[in-house]
Amino acid sequence: MPPERQPMDLEAYTARAQRGPCFVCAFVSGRPDFAHHTVYEDDDHVAFLDRWPTLPGKVLVAPKRHIEHVVRDLDPESYTRLMLVVREVALAVEDCVGAERTYLYSLGSQQGNAHLHWHIAGLPPDTPYEQQQFASLMTENGVLAMEPEETSAMAARIRNRIAARGRLNAPGRG
Template sequence: MSSASTDDCVFCRIVAGESPSHKVLEDDKHVAFLSIFPNTRGFTVVIPKLHMSSDVLALDDETYTELMLFTKKVDMMLRRGLQVDRCALIIEGMMINHAHAKLIPLHGLDGRTHVVSEGGIEFSDKYEGYVTSKEGPRALDEDLSDLVALIRSRN
């Protein structure tokens, strides 16, 4: 955890009440608010009130668990309030260096758990400024075996 000037972090300014927000839920350690740049209705950002690195998976276990449990509460509110079957959870850790999770309501599922996307497959060897859950091309089993061996050898 670190301290940050609210001048440096828009999320800290929201927590301090210096920037307006549309809060969905708040407790003593977290706040969830609607994104002002939503790509779908109800896109919600969930943050800890204390400024900490946006590398959420590197947080200590207690802080991470508390953030995820609060995020789950917000998810349930969005499901009921927007009458959606589920929300997607993204923990990208980019754009704003303050730990945050993004909940994206999945409108129009109507009970389906598999939706085929239009627009083909995607693959990139570098971060393009966004994440996608679109499928890429079928990987070769030999390449996957080599990759898992590399990952394991470095751990």
């Protein structure tokens, strides 16, 4: 059973997304006000727990370099490598949360959250149909109320599972 949901301050979130610095670039540069729990990192990519998760273990994966367009800003090799990172992180998330289905999606806009990033969200088993799909992903329906210890433990489980799978740290893989 996922933790209870709590309301999210959508006005503050929107203002930060539209007027603040790029949240991925700020996180990668080490700004404490944009800190997240990292679950994977190599020279080119970073994966971290969503600060406002709508499902347990929700992770974002992004290139470290500021890229805004998923199709035209990546050459085929870079796109393929990013998608391999997304896949491996998603498999680790599935293992950790026992997802019956995994949602992968890339959002953002030139008006806010422009830095390319993929969302990985594992749907818990037995989630009622009306609470699945978009309903489970929308912050308008609230975000999970998780204690800091729970968040740290989830990040550690996902990191450990990625390491155990061993596919992202293979020679020539970053």
